[in-house]
Amino acid sequence: MTVSPTSAGYDPRKKVDASVPHSARIWNYWLGGKDNFPVDRAAGDRFREIFPGIVEGARECRAFLVRAVTYLAGEVGVRQFLDVGTGLPTSQNTHEVAQRVAPESHIVYVDNDPLVLAHARALLTSSREGATYYIDADLHNPAQILGGVTRMLDLAQPTALMLMGVLGHVADDDEARSVVRQLLDGLPSGSYLALYDAAPMSDAVVEAQQEYNENGAVPYHLRSPETIASFFDGLELVDPGVVDVTRWRPDPSRRRAPVQQIGGIGRKP
Numbered sequence: 001m002t003v004s005p006t007s008a009g010y011d012p013r014k015k016v017d018a019s020v021p022h023s024a025r026i027w028n029y030w031l032g033g034k035d036n037f038p039v040d041r042a043a044g045d046r047f048r049e050i051f052p053g054i055v056e057g058a059r060e061c062r063a064f065l066v067r068a069v070t071y072l073a074g075e076v077g078v079r080q081f082l083d084v085g086t087g088l089p090t091s092q093n094t095h096e097v098a099q100r101v102a103p104e105s106h107i108v109y110v111d112n113d114p115l116v117l118a119h120a121r122a123l124l125t126s127s128r129e130g131a132t133y134y135i136d137a138d139l140h141n142p143a144q145i146l147g148g149v150t151r152m153l154d155l156a157q158p159t160a161l162m163l164m165g166v167l168g169h170v171a172d173d174d175e176a177r178s179v180v181r182q183l184l185d186g187l188p189s190g191s192y193l194a195l196y197d198a199a200p201m202s203d204a205v206v207e208a209q210q211e212y213n214e215n216g217a218v219p220y221h222l223r224s225p226e227t228i229a230s231f232f233d234g235l236e237l238v239d240p241g242v243v244d245v246t247r248w249r250p251d252p253s254r255r256r257a258p259v260q261q262i263g264g265i266g267r268k269p
Contacts, residue, residue, distance in 0.1 A: 050208035057259035064245035085166030142182035158190035196263025235266030
């Protein structure tokens with residue numbers, strides 16, 4: 001089951017600006033996707049010149065998402081996922097992972113990027129037992145998000161809130177914490193927060209991010225590991241806590257170097 005993400009006759013591609021690099025398209029490029037423009041590839045290559053570890057970091061973040069969703073759908077039995085700031089579809093998207101574990105899972109993707117809207121139909125696939133939806137809403141407006149998902153998710157049931165690499169688009173730390181808190185306030189006890197974000201743990205990543213912010217469409221703000229951990233205040237952390245994503249329940253057969261992306265999962269009491 002799916003629902004249409006856009007109004008009849010609306011073509012979000014008309015709003016896509018191919019002359020300015022955009023983080024969603026650059027991330028898609030680093031992950032090996034094809035939904036990007038020359039300006040995005042140039043910006044991505046420049047970022048990688050300054051900080052060569054970014055491509056490996058992007059891939060490790062996707063691996064963290066896979067492990068997190070597998071844990072949530074498998075070990076704790078979550079059947080509803082609210083993925084805010086989903087970005088462009090590549091592979092191993094939230095609905096693919098969740099429904100591989102539990103085909104009856106319901107997933108709502110939330111984004112307001114026009115290129116993501118243009119590719120929403122690619123996201124709107126689902127197992128026959130479950131459902132996948134898409135809504136156009138703004139991360140900065142939690143009330144809009146919660147209001148938009150009520151006909152798709154039963155917010156009386158535990159839900160996994162996914163904020164994967166998106167809070168850096170909220171410049172102010174207090175506002176970012178408020179966004180997390182408001183979204184969690186709309187979810188019941190037994191819900192989970194799964195989150196990662198980038199930390200300024202080397203001069204190279206700070207320099208690369210600063211250059212991107214001066215030229216990209218939507219700046220991204222690095223935060224300390226301590227600040228990222230504060231997004232989980234009041235939650236029961238799942239072991240091993242808030243750590244570099246390569247250290248969160250890794251495959252024991254794969255030993256990876258830290259990638260300066262900090263993440264974790266917490267349960268709402």
